[in-house]
Amino acid sequence: MKVEIIKCLSDNYSYLIYEKETNTVSIIDPSEFAACDKIIKKYNKLDFILNTHHHADHVDGNLNLKKKYNAKILGSGLDKERIPGIDVLLKENQKQKIGNLEFQVIFVPGHTKGHIAFYFKKEKIVFTGDALFSLGCGRIFEGTYKEMFDSLVKLKNLPPETKVYCGHEYTKSNLEFCLKYDPKNNLLKDKSLKLDSILKKNLPSIPTTIEDEIKMNIFLRFDNVSIKEGLNLKDSSDQEIFSKLRDLKDTF
Ligand code: ZN
Numbered sequence: 679m680k681v682e683i684i685k686c687l688s689d690n691y692s693y694l695i696y697e698k699e700t701n702t703v704s705i706i707d708p709s710e711f712a713a714c715d716k717i718i719k720k721y722n723k724l725d726f727i728l729n730t731h732h733h734a735d736h737v738d739g740n741l742n743l744k745k746k747y748n749a750k751i752l753g754s755g756l757d758k759e760r761i762p763g764i765d766v767l768l769k770e771n772q773k774q775k776i777g778n779l780e781f782q783v784i785f786v787p788g789h790t791k792g793h794i795a796f797y798f799k800k801e802k803i804v805f806t807g808d809a810l811f812s813l814g815c816g817r818i819f820e821g822t823y824k825e826m827f828d829s830l831v832k833l834k835n836l837p838p839e840t841k842v843y844c845g846h847e848y849t850k851s852n853l854e855f856c857l858k859y860d861p862k863n864n865l866l867k868d869k870s871l872k873l874d875s876i877l878k879k880n881l882p883s884i885p886t887t888i889e890d891e892i893k894m895n896i897f898l899r900f901d902n903v904s905i906k907e908g909l910n911l912k913d914s915s916d917q918e919i920f921s922k923l924r925d926l927k928d929t930f
């Protein structure tokens with residue numbers, strides 16, 4: 679499985695997945711037609727489009743790509759009215775094949791009601807859309823704090839070596855937020871230096887891994903004592919800590 683990162687709009691990432699044995703080409707979250715088509719042209723075909731959620735910056739390329747390549751569009755059944763051109767309605771925990779590759783649908787609502795992640799277990803890769811970012815998580819637009827919290831716990835429980843490909847390049851501002859409320863975390867300071875040199879070269883900070891996120895992403899560190907104390911919420915539950923951090927990030 680080969681993953682190509684496609685920069686779209688100002689800070690979106692779409693991804694092309696190529697599976698050689700059956701010559702299957704798929705795109706995750708085509709933000710815009712032109713940027714995706716430029717990469718797809720190298721393969722001269724597109725079999726599948728996978729959408730993590732219905733927001734325009736993740737589905738705007740759907741219809742034009744479908745028209746040009748006759749690709750099938752897969753998305754959450756809960757978003758069947760909102761994902762343009764959807765053909766295959768996916769359900770929680772469903773296993774689905776694209777060529778020889780198999781992924782599992784992880785239901786991760788919170789950012790939107792129907793948000794899903796695509797987990798390729800054998801390849802140890804997960805596409806998380808706007809649920810989990812490198813060092814951050816999506817804003818809660820349609821769901822509840824509890825839904826978002828439960829979604830992040832599901833992702834946190836994937837094998838640590840799992841590579842994470844998310845929907846946006848928000849790593850830099852996420853890191854600044856993490857450092858503010860987790861100032862004793864030396865890994866964040868190391869990460870900051872590395873990240874600056876990556877971004878200076880205009881390279882993506884993606885993928886990250888579940889292991890790195892557990893160590894550095896404050897939205898997965900709701901059980902960390904020093905973070906809780908820093909918030910003056912020593913006795914609060916993990917979910918309360920998460921909710922507080924989410925609120926603070928909204929106005930950061
Ligand atoms: Zn979104």
Ligand code: FE
Pocket residue numbers: 733735736808845846
């Ligand atoms: Fe987005």
